[in-house]
Amino acid sequence: MFPAAFDYTAPGALDEVLSLLGQHGDDAKVLAGGQSLIPLLKLRFAAPVILVDIGRVDGLEGIRRENGHVRIGARTRHRDVESASDLRGTLDVLLDAAPLISDPLIRNMGTVGGSICHADPAGDWGAVMLAVGAEFVVKSASGERVVPAAGFFEGPFTTGLHADEVMTEIRVPVETGRSGGTYLKLERKVGDFASVAAAVHVVLGSDGRIATAGIGLCAVGAHSIKATAAEAALVGQEPSDEVIAEAARLAGEAAEPKADIRGSAEYKRDVARVFVQRGLHTAIDRAQGEAA
Amino acid sequence: MKVTFEINGAEKSVDVEPRTLVVDLIRTKLGMTGTHIGCDTSNCGACTVLLDGRPVKSCTLLAPMLEGKTVTTVEGLAKGGKLDAIQEGFHAEHGLQCGFCTPGMMLVGKALIEANPHPTEDEIRWGISGNICRCTGYMNIVKAIQHAAAAKTAETAGVA
Amino acid sequence: MAVDTTEAAAATEAARQAMGGIGVSLARKEDARFIHGQGHYVDDVVLPGMLHMVIVRSPHAHARIKGIDSSAAMAIPGVIAVVTGELLAQHKLAWMPTLSGDTQAVLATDKVRFQGQEVACVIAETKYIAEDAAALVSVDYEPLQAITTPQQAIEPGAVVIRDEKEGQTDNKIYHWEAGDKDATDAAFARAAKVVSLETFYPRCHPSPLETCGCVADLDPVTGNATIYMTSQAPHAHRTLFAIVAGLPEEKIRIISPDLGGGFGNKVPIYPGYVVATAASLLIGRPVKWIEDRTDNLISTGFARDYYMDGSVAIDENGKFIGLRVNLLSDNGAFFADAQPSKFKAGLFHIVTGSYDIPAAHIVANGAYTNKAPGGVAYRCSFRVTEASYFIERLVESAAVELGQDPVTTRLNNFIQPEAFPYQSASGFEYDSGDYPRAMKVALDMLGYDELRKEQAEKRAKGELMGIGVASFTEVVGAGKGKDYDIAGLRMFDSAELRVHPTGKAILKLGVKSQGQGHETTFAQIVAEELGIPASDVEVREGDTDNTPFGLGTYASRSTPVGGAATAVVARKLRDKGKIIAAHLFEADVADIEFDHGKYNVKGSPDNVKTIQDIAFAAYTNIPDGIEAGLEGVTYYDPPNMTFPFGTYLVVVDIDKGTGQVKVRRMIAVDDCGVRINPMIVEGQIHGGLTEGFGIAFMELITFDDEGNCIGSNFMDYLIPTAWETPRFELGETVTPSPHHPIGAKGVGESATVGSPAAYVNAVIDALSHLGITNIDMPVTSDKVWAALRSKGVTE
Numbered sequence A: 001m002f003p004a005a006f007d008y009t010a011p012g013a014l015d016e017v018l019s020l021l022g023q024h025g026d027d028a029k030v031l032a033g034g035q036s037l038i039p040l041l042k043l044r045f046a047a048p049v050i051l052v053d054i055g056r057v058d059g060l061e062g063i064r065r066e067n068g069h070v071r072i073g074a075r076t077r078h079r080d081v082e083s084a085s086d087l088r089g090t091l092d093v094l095l096d097a098a099p100l101i102s103d104p105l106i107r108n109m110g111t112v113g114g115s116i117c118h119a120d121p122a123g124d125w126g127a128v129m130l131a132v133g134a135e136f137v138v139k140s141a142s143g144e145r146v147v148p149a150a151g152f153f154e155g156p157f158t159t160g161l162h163a164d165e166v167m168t169e170i171r172v173p174v175e176t177g178r179s180g181g182t183y184l185k186l187e188r189k190v191g192d193f194a195s196v197a198a199a200v201h202v203v204l205g206s207d208g209r210i211a212t213a214g215i216g217l218c219a220v221g222a223h224s225i226k227a228t229a230a231e232a233a234l235v236g237q238e239p240s241d242e243v244i245a246e247a248a249r250l251a252g253e254a255a256e257p258k259a260d261i262r263g264s265a266e267y268k269r270d271v272a273r274v275f276v277q278r279g280l281h282t283a284i285d286r287a288q289g290e291a292a
Numbered sequence B: 001m002k003v004t005f006e007i008n009g010a011e012k013s014v015d016v017e018p019r020t021l022v023v024d025l026i027r028t029k030l031g032m033t034g035t036h037i038g039c040d041t042s043n044c045g046a047c048t049v050l051l052d053g054r055p056v057k058s059c060t061l062l063a064p065m066l067e068g069k070t071v072t073t074v075e076g077l078a079k080g081g082k083l084d085a086i087q088e089g090f091h092a093e094h095g096l097q098c099g100f101c102t103p104g105m106m107l108v109g110k111a112l113i114e115a116n117p118h119p120t121e122d123e124i125r126w127g128i129s130g131n132i133c134r135c136t137g138y139m140n141i142v143k144a145i146q147h148a149a150a151a152k153t154a155e156t157a158g159v160a
Numbered sequence C: 001m002a003v004d005t006t007e008a009a010a011a012t013e014a015a016r017q018a019m020g021g022i023g024v025s026l027a028r029k030e031d032a033r034f035i036h037g038q039g040h041y042v043d044d045v046v047l048p049g050m051l052h053m054v055i056v057r058s059p060h061a062h063a064r065i066k067g068i069d070s071s072a073a074m075a076i077p078g079v080i081a082v083v084t085g086e087l088l089a090q091h092k093l094a095w096m097p098t099l100s101g102d103t104q105a106v107l108a109t110d111k112v113r114f115q116g117q118e119v120a121c122v123i124a125e126t127k128y129i130a131e132d133a134a135a136l137v138s139v140d141y142e143p144l145q146a147i148t149t150p151q152q153a154i155e156p157g158a159v160v161i162r163d164e165k166e167g168q169t170d171n172k173i174y175h176w177e178a179g180d181k182d183a184t185d186a187a188f189a190r191a192a193k194v195v196s197l198e199t200f201y202p203r204c205h206p207s208p209l210e211t212c213g214c215v216a217d218l219d220p221v222t223g224n225a226t227i228y229m230t231s232q233a234p235h236a237h238r239t240l241f242a243i244v245a246g247l248p249e250e251k252i253r254i255i256s257p258d259l260g261g262g263f264g265n266k267v268p269i270y271p272g273y274v275v276a277t278a279a280s281l282l283i284g285r286p287v288k289w290i291e292d293r294t295d296n297l298i299s300t301g302f303a304r305d306y307y308m309d310g311s312v313a314i315d316e317n318g319k320f321i322g323l324r325v326n327l328l329s330d331n332g333a334f335f336a337d338a339q340p341s342k343f344k345a346g347l348f349h350i351v352t353g354s355y356d357i358p359a360a361h362i363v364a365n366g367a368y369t370n371k372a373p374g375g376v377a378y379r380c381s382f383r384v385t386e387a388s389y390f391i392e393r394l395v396e397s398a399a400v401e402l403g404q405d406p407v408t409t410r411l412n413n414f415i416q417p418e419a420f421p422y423q424s425a426s427g428f429e430y431d432s433g434d435y436p437r438a439m440k441v442a443l444d445m446l447g448y449d450e451l452r453k454e455q456a457e458k459r460a461k462g463e464l465m466g467i468g469v470a471s472f473t474e475v476v477g478a479g480k481g482k483d484y485d486i487a488g489l490r491m492f493d494s495a496e497l498r499v500h501p502t503g504k505a506i507l508k509l510g511v512k513s514q515g516q517g518h519e520t521t522f523a524q525i526v527a528e529e530l531g532i533p534a535s536d537v538e539v540r541e542g543d544t545d546n547t548p549f550g551l552g553t554y555a556s557r558s559t560p561v562g563g564a565a566t567a568v569v570a571r572k573l574r575d576k577g578k579i580i581a582a583h584l585f586e587a588d589v590a591d592i593e594f595d596h597g598k599y600n601v602k603g604s605p606d607n608v609k610t611i612q613d614i615a616f617a618a619y620t621n622i623p624d625g626i627e628a629g630l631e632g633v634t635y636y637d638p639p640n641m642t643f644p645f646g647t648y649l650v651v652v653d654i655d656k657g658t659g660q661v662k663v664r665r666m667i668a669v670d671d672c673g674v675r676i677n678p679m680i681v682e683g684q685i686h687g688g689l690t691e692g693f694g695i696a697f698m699e700l701i702t703f704d705d706e707g708n709c710i711g712s713n714f715m716d717y718l719i720p721t722a723w724e725t726p727r728f729e730l731g732e733t734v735t736p737s738p739h740h741p742i743g744a745k746g747v748g749e750s751a752t753v754g755s756p757a758a759y760v761n762a763v764i765d766a767l768s769h770l771g772i773t774n775i776d777m778p779v780t781s782d783k784v785w786a787a788l789r790s791k792g793v794t795e
């Protein structure tokens, strides 16, 4: 299987990228790691006129802490998140999710920004970013926007990104307080997309109560889902089995799964519930453990 | 378009259509057939090459993405007639049957022990999980990589 | 003294290793080229002027073709031809015979009958151009109702899929029976208990990592046809090509180079081979066709798709007294099963398995559906896998109903070691076996009793753990030729051995390795029989011009048949060597002794002539009246098949919340008779256990109601990686085959045959106390969850 013919360019500067996108509009496609786009091109599900490879633009890669944020360059590879062990304790969910994305070889190429922009309803980063309350920095020839993850995912492979925009950075707020999180994924084998996955991130206040809670669900709807009712049920609560079970139940209700070869809608909904329940236990244990 | 890169230590400049997949570039244009194709959906790893030392799937790379990069294929493993430790390991431990996955498996194994000289069995199994072998059931592939890791350790100890 | 013996023993052992005879784990001779990336597979073949072919396939499962417009495709520069069924029909090539005596469309003319069916072929200068053009071939279809299950297919009034076939008025293909109905009815009439099981062995696919393909090179001047082809049976394919394409057989040369796995997928002849060959003939240039993975999964030889239900009659002592099985096979749109022509359901009648069941009756029916044809034996000897799965699952059900440990049920009903050769109720004569011994070895390796205790404790806490048992018996190594044939060609096999003057040898075989290590194993047989070190024996296969006729490698027949041929031809040369030795020693032939490559006269063991001396003499100093040379060829027709067996044990833990099954341990005790190269044997078992694991838990080709194939690429057709695959623990017993020259039975498929039932039995063992008695494969987490839910179990 081969792609249909297209033009290709790899500008060295972001401005050039932006002006090319402005010029070609829908005919152009940004190429990052290519691990979603190239398979689509091979299947001829996508047939852009020109690919604009952002692989040569400086400053789009790397993870750093700045101004109360962890800032992840959009072109940072999955494997670089996987090995960013200093995120442990602050953003456990990122570290737990990264190694579960596709397989080790794809992780060597695929990028965080590419995954978010691709917006596969079964893509893992979407749910994670919803759980941690990330913001996305996007640029076009006409300027920069900072878009919150909540609301960014609009449907299968559809986001609030415009055709002339490039995502440059993902900003994850680092809250003060003890935090913990994790990512649970049901996959049929390594390299499989999620049948169901749940991202969980909690921050405990100094009183031991849940100060913030983030829950993102993957593969159980037309796009990654933020389980807001479940989150709300946690905030301000003393962690307990009951509180967790109730939040998990609400998260299960937030899921909008469809039956397919991977299982019935009831099955997926229940696994979402089970994962959120297990995930919250782990996240809270981790947050509490940090104090000890 | 013209693309210039280094492959197995030699610099190459080729003229290709942008849509050319790296696996086809290597197999057809460069005539090195050790890199294989086993699927259409980036799932099998038969096409694995090292890109700047890291294993990637060459069926999911466009030729122009190689510009200025370094590629290693199975043909680049043996040096001056001497087998790489990973090749020795696969032979000694019966890590191959039909041989179709073998080039990819060896390259992944080599990169793995370079990054992690003393991998556990779990680390090896995890590390090769992007590569499918239909024949061996992986038991002897794991042993082959362990064999190579041990040989490398012994070699380094010998030198030191 | 003691030191001497150890030294002598060490020396003997060193000599044995150097010789590389039977029982030595010799590192493989073929490895060198593969580890250098120099394996030579079909897609590596490049010929001057070579064109590339891509197949245009039907998106519909069932549709009438109203027209094909290839003008847009032809307009692309670099496109040479678009071949359609109509064009082939002009050359009488639109249809071809199948291995089961049916016909199959090469390129569809009237209707398409499955999604993915071959409709047209584009031939172009490069594969990229061919694919661009294929996307532009426009086919006008009138969709028809699709039939996707054999149950629908055999309903009265169902749309007739094969309406082009004269006399075909419904979708039934065959009806076949084995065993004795009356005796079985009588057994059931007096049974104390009857236990039944209804189960489905779903469609799966061998999908070797290398797909199928060919390079056809027909020389328009000489008329020579050289076809490089992914073929497990090159000689049979040459003959079939001669018949299908009407080419003179002496002009056809099939070369099956290195194969990247086969597992049955490369036994049939596919339309792609035929069109590429025809196109090369018409265009006068070589044509390469290589499937992509989707082509492979949606159109070439699938496996299984058997619906089975049956019962075992049990007497008051817990003894099995009768077995009934009904099966309905889904054969897809063309009956293209690769199996012996007399046996429409292959060797399914091995279904009595390892048990002494005095009466059995099997009824099999097959149906056409709007699905891909194939029915190959995915690492299996002609439907033995389905049979083995059925009986081992049924015995599990029987144990549950009898309230017995499944090991007890088996021990109570095994054919006993002294009963061999054993005549089974369905018509086989089992050569040898010791089932209780294999069971005992496996139980000891596992620590069975301890694990049963752990299971009880876990169960008390509400945790789910299961131990699965399967004690399979296979039947492999077909022929004999009188009873077993493929498309009329008798299932013997051949070996030609030439010992050169310097004592080095070349062995040419009719079988064809796909990774099994023939270049090593067969050299070891020669080493054992003739005393020529395995390193001095070159093994050649897969080129019909340069190897003797044979039926090929599948159904675990290489060692039983090709291996026997090798031993026999080596013995022939050994005997000729005696005549030459007698001449050299000036002794009587009757007085010549031979031991591992050394000839001597009785009573003077120290004065020896080596096989190398003899080989040299065969060309330089031959006695009068004896032909020069040391060469021979044997066509071996086995007197019976062989019956490998074993016991497999699996331990699983089940996650109640997600339904996920984790295989904690997997013990495989195999008895394949004498092991020629134990390392290679173990490798074969590892591979088979992994494929069995895949089949049990993830591999599936299924279809929606419209006949769209689900499982058409490796995103959906799931093959286990190193991460999921269990860590196997292997054990062995050795019960030689009494009729095989070296006592070997064949092992390539035992593990795929025996293991699926062990895996599934483990899951059922974890759940049976809840009243869950069956989950069909693949046992996916959602099915386990649903079963638990139906019993009110939840996290």
Ligand SMILES: Cc1cc2nc3c(=O)[nH]c(=O)nc-3n(C[C@H](O)[C@H](O)[C@H](O)COP(=O)(O)OP(=O)(O)OC[C@H]3O[C@@H](n4cnc5c(N)ncnc54)[C@H](O)[C@@H]3O)c2cc1C
Pocket: A029, A030, A031, A032, A033, A034, A035, A036, A037, A038, A039, A054, A074, A075, A100, A101, A102, A103, A106, A109, A110, A111, A112, A113, A114, A115, A116, A117, A118, A122, A123, A124, A125, A161, A165, A166, A167, A168, A191, A192, A193, A194, B041, B042, B043
């Ligand atoms: C076999 C396989 C298994 C996989 N399994 C998983 C999995 O389990 N979980 C998972 O989450 N993913 C999985 N993926 C997808 C993988 O993670 C991809 O890497 C990721 O989805 C896309 O990242 P990329 O950098 O490769 O993007 P590309 O493929 O280069 O681009 C993807 C899309 O995003 C756009 N894009 C990329 N970067 C930007 C940017 N900076 N600004 C604007 N638009 C941009 C592109 O135009 C394109 O439309 C799998 C992929 C494969 C091939």
Ligand code: FES
Pocket: B036, B037, B038, B039, B040, B041, B042, B043, B044, B045, B046, B047, B048, B057, B058, B059, B060
């Ligand atoms: S060919 Fe299968 S992953 Fe590249």
Ligand code: FES
Pocket: B095, B096, B097, B098, B099, B100, B101, B102, B132, B133, B134, B135, B136, C209, C260, C261, C515
């Ligand atoms: S050795 Fe055949 S696929 Fe691995």
